[in-house]
Amino acid sequence: MDLRLFLNALQERGELATVTRPVDVRGEMAGVIDALGARPVLFAAVPGSEYRVAANLVARREAIALGLGVAVDDLPSRLVAALQRPRTPSLAATAPCQEAVEPEVNLARLPILSHGPRDAGPYVTAGVAAIVDSDSGPNLAFHRLLQLDERRFAVRLVEGRGTHTAWSKAADDLPIAICLGVPLQVLLAAAMSPPPGHDEMRIAEALAPTPLARCQTVPLLVPAESEIVLEGRLTHELADEGPFIDLTETYDIVRRQPILEVQRITHRREPIYQALLPGGPEHKLLMGMPREPSIYDAVAEVCRVRRVHITPGGTSWLHAVVQISKQHPDDGRRAIEAAFRGHGSLKHVVVIDDDVDPFDAARVEWALATRVQAGRDVLVFADQPGSSLDPSAVHAPGHKAQTAKMGIDATIPWDTPTGPADPAKYQRVSYRAVDLADYLA
Ligand SMILES: Cc1cc2nc3c(=O)[nH]c(=O)nc-3n(C[C@H](O)[C@H](O)[C@H](O)COP(=O)(O)O)c2cc1C
Structure with a gap:
């Protein structure tokens, strides 16, 4: 189920909070998301950005069950079945995520939140990275991104996981696409760590139909129903990443991490940016x-x-x-x-x-x-x-x-x-x- 259908489903059940007054992405928005606990929220007005922001989307098991159309008790067996019997997604006839192309790459146009008092800067936290490993093929994973300037991020790559492995052996820059506001089944699949060679996009497809789109400037396939796609290259240049709040609700250490250069931003019309509170219930779940x-x-x-x-x-x-x-x-x-x-x-x-x-x-x-x-x-x-x-x-x-x-x-x-x-x-x-x-x- 794509993000918009999911927001509609939450609204119909009276679960979605809508905030119409302008909320600053520097500290204030994280405070509101935190105060809402696990309640999903849509921020309709963000000063300085044309994007709306959705958060706390899957902070409860019940929300995930709603999005997948299963009973909460059946969730584990649904996930096990998807892991065991992945399916190949189809190529989409049209790609909603490419309805619009930003005229120039300027990350300042995105409503990227600054979360805590000691954070190194604004952080993308719900970005799902698509890459292709030269040996094992496509891989999806979440990676937090520290915004460095208008075109660049420092990317946290946990050592030994899919993206890190592919980046470590790539002699040149590694093509990468960061997908934001992805369908629910992609959020779940990207959080899984199947053995190398098991494409998480196929696990997503086994959970719900997940048509794919070809990126415009990198040889990668992404979920066509994503709200926003940042196409770029993961370089071998390093920058300080952190401090940043992690799952433990404590500050993670500062590390030297690779720099991502964004070269194109495509998005749906009236795009919705997804925020995810670090250490919050959604991150945990x-x-x-x-x-x-x-x-x-x-x-x-x-x-x-x-x-x-x-x-x-x-x-x-x-x-x-x-x-x-x-x-x-x-x-x-x-x-x-x-x-x-x-x-x-x-x-x-x-x-x-x-x-x-x-x-x-x-x-x-x-x-x-x-x-x-x-x-x-x-x-x-x-x-x-x-x-x-x-x-x-x-x-x-x-x-x-x-x-x-x-x-x-x-x-x-x-x-x-x-x-x-x-x-x-x-x-x-x-x-x-x-x-x-x-x-x-
Ligand atoms: C909300 C969220 C944030 C995450 N942030 C990171 C991150 O910054 N860096 C990282 O390497 N993994 C991060 N992960 C974990 C990866 O998504 C996870 O390890 C993934 O399963 C890796 O799969 P892979 O081994 O197939 O690459 C995050 C997971 C979630 C759910």
């Missing part, structure tokens, strides 16, 4: 949720997995709860090891039985309290490659962050030092169900 199917797949190889939740308290990236139907005494331990394989940035994982709701933090803690003995059920893995986002990891320039990882098996034990465990003593007791209306006046 988009980072974490698409990793749930990867963990699910990995755990499914070793035991009977039911549900996976990447929890918001763990910055939606570093923590997961994995629910299994335990069939073997070692299933908890196997699930822990598999979960770490399924999501390389995962730092702590809790494995629970299928009588505990992985989305209810108090219940998960209850399982920790009543089913865990630390000496038996806690696995610690020292000196592991970890997340670049974790301030507590060991960071060295050019190297993967180093971290310790911990998995807790909070499933009912099958064996204890004194013999087989009695499952009955671990069951939560329920009271008789009553209808309160029969009792209260």
Whole structure:
């Protein structure tokens, strides 16, 4: 579903907030988006720009389900199916994203937000970068972009991921297209990290039809229904990138990162720029949720997995709860090891039985309290490659962050030092169900 149809759907349900008074993109707009929590918003008037701004579009699972036309509970299986059975998109007959061409490249015409007090400058945060890797083919990924001047950005490339790999081996500049205001299924697919050679555009197509358009100045295909496309080249010149707020809601470090030179800007008529609050609920959901199917797949190889939740308290990236139907005494331990394989940035994982709701933090803690003995059920893995986002990891320039990882098996034990465990003593007791209306006046 493209951005406009999605905004209409949100409006029809009374969920879209519309701000008609002018809002400054320097600090003020980020404050309004933050104050709205997870509520989607359209800013109709931006001083100094002809673009409108949409934000908080997919800050809740329910919004993603609405956009994909599925029930919330069916989201995980929908994502797993798209990962497993990608489809080739078609070429669009017409390209809405090329309805207009900016007469000259001047990034100052875009409503690029400055977010926090110590930010290095205005940042594009919802840009999906399309590139082609000379070996593995097309790749889509989000990259935050620090605006340096009227034509250039510094681009954050996480080391070892798709864009970084392609850029590192390119002898010349790497053609790149930054797509803004992309269809919902593209937002989701770009946040996924399938193995190299698996084009995220094909995953998007498996979620919903995603016609493509040929860029005008670079040999790349982009979602035709994008609101804005910035065509350009990722050079080997470097600039300071940061400080900037990351998923952890803490400031990320300053790094030397490649410079992107924009050479053409195309857009839809009356374009809508998409903003995404760094560290906000939308950032968290988009980072974490698409990793749930990867963990699910990995755990499914070793035991009977039911549900996976990447929890918001763990910055939606570093923590997961994995629910299994335990069939073997070692299933908890196997699930822990598999979960770490399924999501390389995962730092702590809790494995629970299928009588505990992985989305209810108090219940998960209850399982920790009543089913865990630390000496038996806690696995610690020292000196592991970890997340670049974790301030507590060991960071060295050019190297993967180093971290310790911990998995807790909070499933009912099958064996204890004194013999087989009695499952009955671990069951939560329920009271008789009553209808309160029969009792209260
Ligand atoms: C909102 C958002 C912002 C992101 N920002 C960046 C970023 O600045 N740099 C980066 O390398 N990855 C960023 N990512 C993560 C990439 O999109 C993600 O790692 C992607 O899955 C990479 O896929 P790939 O390994 O196929 O390239 C971001 C993800 C989201 C959802």
